[in-house]
Structures are given as structure tokens and as C-alpha cells.
Amino acid sequence: MDRRNFLRKTLSFIISVGALGSLKEILNIIPAIAEVKNGELTKPVYGMGIQIDKCIGCGRCVEACKIENDVPQEPFFFRTWVEKYVIKKDGTVIVQNIANETGAETVPEKDILRSFFVPKLCNQCANPPCVQVCPVGATFSTEEGVVLVDEKRCIGCRYCIQACPYGARYLHPTKKTADKCTFCYHRIEKGLLPACVEVCPTQARIFGDLKSMASPLVRFKRMNKLHVLKPYLNTEPKVSYADLDGEVR
């Protein structure tokens, strides 16, 4: 073998190996193939839709959530809660959590321009600010897109409670760790609905898999004009609202 032949064959060998290797990478870029390969196609991505026009503010969801998830009964610990918005004719907006409504001022009906209820819960953001700030890595997103808290690792520093733009977290008074909505992870894993969705008497809450076309949530998203809370923060919430009023923050 002369020197020219040796160089040519070596070079072609390197190039063909490189090409084969990069073909594998190129195939990985095509999402469907990558998903099948990584087993992601079987994993659902959970989300929730909330139809404001259907909520009657009965608070059954709040009660069910507290029972299901052992949330303290005192009316300042919530995994999900319902806010009552009253927009008066003079333009002022009154927001009141319906669980501690007793004692709050009642607006005479002739002064009300419009009024409605807004159920709120953790938005299970795709870019969760609470996960970014945790100093010990105790909170994380699962493969299904649910943000969970490891209560064994959480040191209760409250940083995530401060960071959440939706106020969805609280410090559990006995466990002394951050606690939040998990979409009832233990229920959805077994094919049940989250407790709040299960008990909602008017189907104001719709739960499902964002990936599956057969899920009621995708149908809900197709049929309604949707908004998310605080879209300018780019948190990419997985809880979307239909019939959302511009005053809702």
C-alpha cells in the first residue's frame, strides 16, 4: 500500500463513520422517532382547563382537595382555591377568596358591573420559577409535567413560595415544608380524576392528557378561546382558562 492509497482509505473510513454517527443524531431530531426511542410517547402530559362561565363558586373543589390531600382546614392553606371577582360600576375590582368571605364587605347588587368566580391552583408551569429558585433541589418537574415537592429534602426556606407568581404554594404548618397542588398525582397515576375535578358539580374543571387527541381537555381547548394567567412571565402554564375576564390577575 502506497502512501496516497493509505491516506485516501483512512480519510474515507473516518468520513463514513462520521456520517453514520450523524445519521443517528439526525433521526433523533425528528420528534416522533426520538419519542418512541426514549419511551416518551407513552408518557402523558397532564393539563387542566377551567371554564369561568360554569363555576358557581360552591367551593366543593376546595373542600375535596383539603380532604384528599390532608391540607390543613384553616382558611389560609390552599392547594386550590376559588376567588370571587366583583367589578364595580366605578371600575374598582374586589377580589375575595370565597373560603374567608364571611365578614368581608358585600357590594350592593346595583353597584356591580360584573362578577364571577375564578378557581385557581398550581399552574404546573413548563418553566417553573419555583423549581429554579429551590436551593436544595427539592422541587422538580416529573416526566408528566407535574411539579412535585420532595418533603424529605425541602428545608422550608419559603423561597419557592415567594417565587411563585400565582401564589400557589404554602408552608405546611406541621410538616414545615413547602406544599402545593400535585394534580392529585396519586389519583391520576391510577386513572382517576383529581379530587377537585371529580367533585365539581358543573364541569367547570376539565382534566386530561394534552398529548392525546381523545382527551376531553384537547376537545375543550379546541372549542374555547383560551388564556393563561400572567402570560408575560413566560412560565408556560398547563392550566388554561376559557371565558377569562381581562381583570383577572
Added chain:
Amino acid sequence: MKNLLPKLPEHIFRLFLVFLVFLGVILLVRFFIPNSFREHKVQIASTVEREKAREIKFAGTSACAVCHEEQYNIKKNGYHKNLSCETCHGPAQGHTENPTEIKPPAPRDRKFCPVCHAYNASRPIGFPQINPVAHNPLQPCITCHEPHDPKPPETPRECKACHGEFERTKEVSPHVLLKCTTCHVTPALHKVTPWSVRPSKPTTREFCGRCHGQESTVAKTAKVDMASHGEKYVCWQCHYPHAPEVR
């Protein structure tokens, strides 16, 4: 070893000691600190497992339908068809596991239904709402409404369903035995469009005089001389007809 040690210079020996300490620390970290303390993935997996293992308390409607087929069939075509059983009866996972011992409660008193059906200005228009104070006071909702298949509101036969205040005033007055329609002529349309078609009110002194005039044959009523009593005034300017004073 003893022969070897003196041969080593002091500074090399110290370096060797430091190396041993390093090795010990690495081994300690490797074998004695559990994996879940170091590996984020392991920690995530253990948290996910812990979350999955949590106790379920709401069993879901399909679980109820297995045994309570009768109620399920009544409910499935009614206005409450989309309601989960546990919305009213509370969490029932315990009941599915131990049906004889644990019984979910059935709310039968008046306090429960108004949680959803009491009038609230913030509720969506068209949702059936009542005023719990005026709507058939003190009667449990289930005396008229079947909770598994509630019917849309029918016009009540009795005036007191809407005009409870007048009914309660009248009940303790001498006029207790009079029907509302004795004095108010009520067109049938009033029950359909109550605001645009109103019942009549008596307009003349003679109307009251039919019972309370001296010539009246109605027994046990207060009688006055219609010609001299009250002069130009109509009766209800002084006497409140729903609770007339007793002498």
C-alpha cells in the same frame, strides 16, 4: 513495614497520610452515604414513588355505580347527571373497601343544597338559584325535590312560595283563614311572568265593608258603620290588611 517506614523521608510520609485521608473520605461518600442523598434522579424517583403511594379518599363515580345501580340509573338522565356521587355524599373510598362499616353521609337538611343553589350575584345567569330565606322556609329540600333527579322549577301552587313574608305576617293575624285570592284577583299569567302581570289589590272602601260593614252577615268580624267610620280615607291607609289590629 517497620523497616520501610524509617527509610521514607518525613515529608513523603505526611503526603502519604493525606492521601489516605482523601481515600477514606471518597470511600465514605461512595459507600456510606445513601444513593438518594447524592443522585438527583434517584431522589426524584423516590419522591414520585412516595406521591404515588398516598391514600386515595374519593373513589370516583364509576366505583359507586357498581353497587348503587338504582340511584345511578335515576341520576343518569336528570339534571344532576354530571354530578359525581361524592360531590354530595363526601369521600367514599373507605365505603368501597368496607361497605358495611363505613357509610357515607346523605345530606338531608336545608343547609346543604343552598351551597350551590342559594342566590349569589356572582353565579352564572341561568344557573337555578333560590333565596333560602323566602323559599318554603324550614322545609327540607328533599320534601319537594328528588336530589338524584331534580326537576326544573314548576310554578308553585301556593302564594307563600314567593310571598313568604306576607304569609308569615298573615299567619299570626285575624286574617289567617283568608286566602290571598279572597282579596287579590290573580291572573293565571302572574305565575308565568310575575313582574309584568300583577295581581289586583282592592280599591274601594266597600270591599272591606263586605265583611266589616254593619250590614254584613259574616260572623265574628269587627263591624263598623261604613258611613261615619274613617270618613274620606280608604281602609288600608289606617289598617294594615295582612295584620289588622285586634281589639
